[in-house]
Amino acid sequence: MASPKLVYFDIDGARGEAARLAMVIGGVPFEDDRVKFADWEGRKPGTPFGALPVLELDGQTVAQSNGINRYVGKLAGLYPSDAWQAALCDEAMDAVEEIATKLWSTMSLPAAEKKAQRESLAAGPLSYSLDRLQRRLVAHGGQYFSDGRLTVADLKVFVWIRHLRSGQLDHVPVDLPDRVAPRLVEHHDRVKAHPAVKAYYAERKVAL
Amino acid sequence: MASPKLVYFDIDGARGEAARLAMVIGGVPFEDDRVKFADWEGRKPGTPFGALPVLELDGQTVAQSNGINRYVGKLAGLYPSDAWQAALCDEAMDAVEEIATKLWSTMSLPAAEKKAQRESLAAGPLSYSLDRLQRRLVAHGGQYFSDGRLTVADLKVFVWIRHLRSGQLDHVPVDLPDRVAPRLVEHHDRVKAHPAVKAYYAERKVAL
Numbered sequence: 001m002a003s004p005k006l007v008y009f010d011i012d013g014a015r016g017e018a019a020r021l022a023m024v025i026g027g028v029p030f031e032d033d034r035v036k037f038a039d040w041e042g043r044k045p046g047t048p049f050g051a052l053p054v055l056e057l058d059g060q061t062v063a064q065s066n067g068i069n070r071y072v073g074k075l076a077g078l079y080p081s082d083a084w085q086a087a088l089c090d091e092a093m094d095a096v097e098e099i100a101t102k103l104w105s106t107m108s109l110p111a112a113e114k115k116a117q118r119e120s121l122a123a124g125p126l127s128y129s130l131d132r133l134q135r136r137l138v139a140h141g142g143q144y145f146s147d148g149r150l151t152v153a154d155l156k157v158f159v160w161i162r163h164l165r166s167g168q169l170d171h172v173p174v175d176l177p178d179r180v181a182p183r184l185v186e187h188h189d190r191v192k193a194h195p196a197v198k199a200y201y202a203e204r205k206v207a208l
Numbered sequence: 209m210a211s212p213k214l215v216y217f218d219i220d221g222a223r224g225e226a227a228r229l230a231m232v233i234g235g236v237p238f239e240d241d242r243v244k245f246a247d248w249e250g251r252k253p254g255t256p257f258g259a260l261p262v263l264e265l266d267g268q269t270v271a272q273s274n275g276i277n278r279y280v281g282k283l284a285g286l287y288p289s290d291a292w293q294a295a296l297c298d299e300a301m302d303a304v305e306e307i308a309t310k311l312w313s314t315m316s317l318p319a320a321e322k323k324a325q326r327e328s329l330a331a332g333p334l335s336y337s338l339d340r341l342q343r344r345l346v347a348h349g350g351q352y353f354s355d356g357r358l359t360v361a362d363l364k365v366f367v368w369i370r371h372l373r374s375g376q377l378d379h380v381p382v383d384l385p386d387r388v389a390p391r392l393v394e395h396h397d398r399v400k401a402h403p404a405v406k407a408y409y410a411e412r413k414v415a416l
Contacts, residue, residue: 087263
């Protein structure tokens, strides 16, 4: 089988990162096509929905980040084969996508409006979402979101918590996850300590 | 195995409807727990993310509509077993969820703002999304979104096109799908003509 090509922006986070991590952890050879922001307008019309990530394989393309996570998760052995556990894995990924989309949709707002919306989101829906995700983690044993082991859901949540704590999201308190959902921060640290994750970011020269 | 219980609002559309249709078509016995809007505030805290649908089975609960669609799709034989076809199925479902969320998020806005935002969405992102979904359908043969047969993706798109053409979304032209994505309207009619779908809505006394 040919190797898949993951097309995503040249950043070490956001919607394409969990798929990269899954293939790295699972030892799945893939082409990491990192799109520069300057090149995006030219490539955008060729994507299925004008957005990244997309995954290419044998001349075919598929879009939407969580579907890609599932596909590469199956290749990497990081997606549950049990249907119920798969649904729990999907649930956590969609919960992250839901709240992250709300936050990211403020990106291009005028400064004052961005500040107001982000502060409102942080105090309301984002805090709620973190609390609820934490409850789900705890309800399923506290270590992983489904299947009693590392799956793509854990990678998705890890990337999200890392983003929230990075200070890159202006007007969202960097200590919000630590205050609202300390078990998610422990979970983040658990994924971060995975040998393949550590080795990958060391090679990428990305501080965790 | 116990029968699953689908908990969703007492409406014949939106986020819970594709799962109902999948179980009806696949002959999967299920409890259809239809929540009245008046009862929602009381039930909301007991759901994983303060939202419906949720699916309950053997005392366990799972949330997020497309994950539920996948789970019941597997029970109903309406989800691809091939991983790539599954990713295409997921892609269409997430594409609908993405644009529907944008539209539905205007629901509680003040009248003037709702009108402005919906008109802007209809002319821009919604038209774009319909065009792109149509292209994906055509690229995969024009009949179904994946696997060369009816899957939960087709049910999700069907419910969405039906909603757009229903006139229930103020400020969104009811003829938008017909103008922008006639192949999606043909696809809608194809799903609507499915004997189990016809029989179900006849029994529900819902006009299609």
